[in-house]
Amino acid sequence: MDLADFIDQNRAEILQAWDAYARTVLPATDGFTAVQLRDDADALLAAIAVDMRTSQSAAEQKAKSEGKRPYSAARARTNPAHSHAGDRLHQGFDLDQMISEYRALRASVIRLWTSRMGEADRGALDQLTRFNEAIDEALADSVERYTAEVDRARELLLGALGHDLRNPLGAVLLSATYLLRDEALDAAARGAAQRIVSSARRMSRLVDDLLDFTRTRLGQPLPLAVEPMSLAAVCEEVVREVETTHRGAVVQVLSKEDRQGTWDRGRVAQLLSNLVGNAVEHGAAFGPVSVELSGDAQEARIVVRNSGPPIPESLRARIFQPMVHGSDRVRAASSVGLGLYIARQIVDAHGGDISFESTPAGTSFAVRLPRHRRQQEPS
Numbered sequence: 001m002d003l004a005d006f007i008d009q010n011r012a013e014i015l016q017a018w019d020a021y022a023r024t025v026l027p028a029t030d031g032f033t034a035v036q037l038r039d040d041a042d043a044l045l046a047a048i049a050v051d052m053r054t055s056q057s058a059a060e061q062k063a064k065s066e067g068k069r070p071y072s073a074a075r076a077r078t079n080p081a082h083s084h085a086g087d088r089l090h091q092g093f094d095l096d097q098m099i100s101e102y103r104a105l106r107a108s109v110i111r112l113w114t115s116r117m118g119e120a121d122r123g124a125l126d127q128l129t130r131f132n133e134a135i136d137e138a139l140a141d142s143v144e145r146y147t148a149e150v151d152r153a154r155e156l157l158l159g160a161l162g163h164d165l166r167n168p169l170g171a172v173l174l175s176a177t178y179l180l181r182d183e184a185l186d187a188a189a190r191g192a193a194q195r196i197v198s199s200a201r202r203m204s205r206l207v208d209d210l211l212d213f214t215r216t217r218l219g220q221p222l223p224l225a226v227e228p229m230s231l232a233a234v235c236e237e238v239v240r241e242v243e244t245t246h247r248g249a250v251v252q253v254l255s256k257e258d259r260q261g262t263w264d265r266g267r268v269a270q271l272l273s274n275l276v277g278n279a280v281e282h283g284a285a286f287g288p289v290s291v292e293l294s295g296d297a298q299e300a301r302i303v304v305r306n307s308g309p310p311i312p313e314s315l316r317a318r319i320f321q322p323m324v325h326g327s328d329r330v331r332a333a334s335s336v337g338l339g340l341y342i343a344r345q346i347v348d349a350h351g352g353d354i355s356f357e358s359t360p361a362g363t364s365f366a367v368r369l370p371r372h373r374r375q376q377e378p379s
């Protein structure tokens with residue numbers, strides 16, 4: 001039997017090995033079903049078998065081995081390797097993990113194939129397998145280093161960009177706020193100025209998140225300027241601001257009982273803004289959103305609730321990681337996937353914790369903040 005037929009006839013077994021390997025590559029695959037992990041692998045194997053049966057000239061073979069096959073838009077559209085890459089990106093695999101999956105796929109095909117061969121053929125193939133493994137290992141090491149360098153350069157660029165955007169954005173916000181003070185402004189102009197203010201506020205929040213992301217990814221701690229403050233007052237402010245930026249949103253503050261503590265006011269506002277913003281943006285459209293403040297002498301507790309479909313299993317384990325967001329394409333267009341990452345950094349810096357619960361009845365994010373931060377252990 002030739003290898004292409006062998007692949008076709010043993011697809012189920014090969015896919016099982018692929019699935020088992022994918023689970024070891026990414027610890028956060030707990031929430032994924034076998035279907036999600038095998039996704040396009042079946043189509044991929046079928047395409048490989050077809051490709052192996054297609055006759056090719058020596059020149060074509062050489063071009064393919066050097067990765068120089070001419071680009072074809074039609075092939076790109078139907079190429080299972082392309083859709084597989086898209087799925088893996090969405091599921092949170094990084095480049096090294098995706099490449100090692102292909103290595104595992106090749107290894108399991110070769111293992112199965114050689115196990116059914118005669119002794120003489122097997123000796124030659126064993127050597128070829130060892131050669132393949134050595135090349136694969138070198139490839140994986142290079143990819144790891146390469147992506148680390150690219151990531152670092154990108155993060156530095158984002159940091160510089162975010163930093164440079166701050167001043168012009170501040171000027172936009174200040175000027176629009178100044179215009180709003182003009183009593184003679186007609187309704188249309190006032191509406192326009194108001195929209196400038198709320199959009200600029202949204203942009204500054206994104207820029208702040210971006211800067212914090214680059215700062216923490218580059219290994220710097222999140223700086224805190226703690227002072228005695230009132231949680232209820234900040235909460236009220238943030239809620240009103242989110243209502244202004246999201247037309248039609250109504251957010252209920254369930255407990256107005258004041259909660260005092262020693263925290264970084266700006267950071268707590270950023271944390272609340274990310275959580276309340278998420279509840280409004282990702283919860284059911286115009287559904288109820290509430291913020292509840294409670295606590296005791298040691299800590300304050302904040303719970304933000306919204307209705308709407310539960311957070312998908314595949315997102316749960318990674319939800320606090322950067323650049324992770326849901327698959328809602330319309331909303332994903334404006335979503336960076338940094339809000340919860342930053343929220344967690346802020347909570348951690350204050351010595352608290354953040355968790356969530358999501359069921360068909362609704363989603364809630366709960367934060368606990370010690371009223372007075374314990375002295376940080378010297379690292």
Ligand SMILES: Nc1ncnc2c1ncn2[C@@H]1O[C@H](COP(=O)(O)OP(=O)(O)OP(=O)(O)O)[C@@H](O)[C@H]1O
Pocket residue numbers: 209274278279282283306308310311315319324325326327334335336337338339340341363
């Ligand atoms: N309250 C919520 N209800 C339902 N889904 C949520 C909620 N909060 C977060 N999610 C899901 O978690 C994902 C990650 O949230 P996160 O705040 O980190 O990023 P984002 O809101 O998509 O983008 P950004 O906050 O950077 O603008 C969201 O895209 C959404 O799918």
Ligand SMILES: [Mg+2]
Pocket residue numbers: 274277278338339340
């Ligand atoms: Mg968000």
